[in-house]
Amino acid sequence: MAIVIEQPDAPRSRKGAQWEKRAWIFMRISGVILIFLIIGHLLVNLVLPERGVKAIDFAFVAGKWASPFWQVYDGLILWLALIHGTNGMRTLVNDYSEREWLRKALNVTLWVTAAALLLLGTLVITTFDPCIDPNVHNYLPDLVCKG
Amino acid sequence: MAHRPAGTLYRGKLGMWTWVLHRITGVGIYFFLLVHILDTALVRVSPEAYNSVVASYKTDIVGVAEIGLVGAILFHGFNGIRVMLIDFWRKGAKYQHQMFWVVLVIWVILMAGFVPRQLMHIFGA
Ligand code: HEM
Numbered sequence: 001m002a003i004v005i006e007q008p009d010a011p012r013s014r015k016g017a018q019w020e021k022r023a024w025i026f027m028r029i030s031g032v033i034l035i036f037l038i039i040g041h042l043l044v045n046l047v048l049p050e051r052g053v054k055a056i057d058f059a060f061v062a063g064k065w066a067s068p069f070w071q072v073y074d075g076l077i078l079w080l081a082l083i084h085g086t087n088g089m090r091t092l093v094n095d096y097s098e099r100e101w102l103r104k105a106l107n108v109t110l111w112v113t114a115a116a117l118l119l120l121g122t123l124v125i126t127t128f129d130p131c132i133d134p135n136v137h138n139y140l141p142d143l144v145c146k147g
Numbered sequence: 148m149a150h151r152p153a154g155t156l157y158r159g160k161l162g163m164w165t166w167v168l169h170r171i172t173g174v175g176i177y178f179f180l181l182v183h184i185l186d187t188a189l190v191r192v193s194p195e196a197y198n199s200v201v202a203s204y205k206t207d208i209v210g211v212a213e214i215g216l217v218g219a220i221l222f223h224g225f226n227g228i229r230v231m232l233i234d235f236w237r238k239g240a241k242y243q244h245q246m247f248w249v250v251l252v253i254w255v256i257l258m259a260g261f262v263p264r265q266l267m268h269i270f271g272a
Contacts, residue, residue, distance in 0.1 A: 046268075078184065121188065129191075132193060
């Protein structure tokens with residue numbers, strides 16, 4: 001099979017270059033925000049609670065998402081980390097895949113996966129219902145459940 | 148300064164190895180994130196489903212592996228800041244070595260705080 005090597009000095013299309021530059025900038029802006037969000041996430045979930053990771057269960061999550069603050073916080077981590085990670089993976093795919101069809105297929109897979117998980121994660125955070133736990137009033141006494 | 152040509156194989160030094168490590172940690176964190184979104188989504192299914200899957204995070208093996216994950220995230224994060232300083236700070240490229248040592252010191256300090264705490268949670272009474 002003939003291997004086509006691009007002319008190194010062949011300019012990208014204007015649109016392609018614009019997009020790459022925005023992706024490059026996004027990696028940096030999201031990175032700066034993520035380092036704060038992730039360290040906070042680790043502190044609040046793993047380090048500060050008395051029993052650390054062993055304290056995490058449905059009630060723990062319900063307690064956090066009773067507050068819009070943590071819903072927004074977790075939604076922000078979800079979107080920034082997943083898009084940052086997916087775009088980082090795209091860089092690797094572009095670097096290492098030698099066959100054009102494979103490169104395209106992997107990149108499509110990456111973005112389809114990201115879109116599906118962004119949708120899933122966002123729905124989980126926004127439609128979360130603590131009332132599916134019959135014992136919910138043991139840990140959220142003020143909660144009013146319908147039905 | 149007489150430099151002997153080192154052959155055709157590219158052998159970067161610190162800058163290359165931190166780049167390799169940044170890549171590997173980035174990929175590792177990415178795949179963990181995929182799993183983590185899916186396990187958290189179980190809170191929308193039932194308390195039992197979520198609790199039974201999160202129980203695996205509390206086992207000895209995963210609890211210790213979590214130290215590796217946190218170590219990878221902290222390295223990737225602070226090295227990412229170093230990469231940005233190389234990009235944007237006028238003297239960034241000049242000080243990229245020194246900045247690596249700063250990243251390492253921050254990493255060691257944070258891990259010194261995290262590791263004993265995590266081990267206590269996993270193995271403590
Ligand atoms: C903690 C905060 C984070 C910071 C400060 C950060 C910073 C960065 C920066 C600046 C880059 C671009 C490097 C370059 O263009 O040469 C990058 C690449 C990357 N990041 Fe992150 N990142 C963070 C979190 C994450 C997370 C949570 C993931 C995974 C979900 C991730 C996965 C990746 C991947 C796969 C790459 C591509 C690596 C490469 O091109 O060699 N990062 N990161």
